[in-house]
Amino acid sequence: MHIIHVRADALFQALADATRVRIVRLLATGQGEACLCELVDSLRQPESKLSRHLKHLRQAGVLDAEKDGKFVYHRLVTRHEHLRQVFAAIQALPDADGSFAEDRRRFSARMRLRDGGRCRVGIQTMAVIGALDGSRTESRSKRQA
Numbered sequence: 001m002h003i004i005h006v007r008a009d010a011l012f013q014a015l016a017d018a019t020r021v022r023i024v025r026l027l028a029t030g031q032g033e034a035c036l037c038e039l040v041d042s043l044r045q046p047e048s049k050l051s052r053h054l055k056h057l058r059q060a061g062v063l064d065a066e067k068d069g070k071f072v073y074h075r076l077v078t079r080h081e082h083l084r085q086v087f088a089a090i091q092a093l094p095d096a097d098g099s100f101a102e103d104r105r106r107f108s109a110r111m112r113l114r115d116g117g118r119c120r121v122g123i124q125t126m127a128v129i130g131a132l133d134g135s136r137t138e139s140r141s142k143r144q145a
Contacts, residue, residue: 007061011086014060019045020053021090024062024076025100026107028087033066033075034107037123042107047123071119 014020022043027034036054040047054074057063062083063074078084095101113121 010060011062011083014057014062015086015090017053017056019043019049020057021093022100022103023050023053023057023074024087025090025093026103027063027074027076028091029104029107031107031111033073034111035071035073035119037071037121038107038110038119039074040123041110041125042103044106044125068118073119 015024023039026039026042034042036047036051039045039050039054043050054063054065058065058074061077064077066073066075076083076087078087093100110124113119113124115121
């Protein structure tokens with residue numbers, strides 16, 4: 001286990017992005033850990049975008065990661081009381097537009113696909129961002145078959 005020193009400026013810079021707050025908020029729900037594919041399916045964001053945000057959160061000392069086969073599991077660093085308080089505050093944020101409730105619903109459903117407590121199915125859906133006609137979802141598992 002690595003010793004992580006969290007600097008206040010790095011912590012708040014890491015949390016100054018809506019996508020990173022969404023990631024932290026999901027992980028703070030008590031599910032423990034999630035792999036990139038589970039976050040892609042839950043947040044409906046491209047794999048590359050979420051990968052970049054996860055890296056930023058790890059570098060800031062907010063997340064820890066563990067590789068298991070081809071999957072990397074990300075979890076909140078909760079060894080420090082000040083981080084636990086920050087995570088609790090993020091969880092307590094209002095959800096005026098219901099977007100977090102939707103993220104959490106998709107996350108709970110996605111976590112039920114685990115086999116033996118681990119992700120084994122890869123990305124099931126992915127958001128198509130930047131399309132002129134808006135976002136749409138397509139099955140990635142069909143392309144992988």
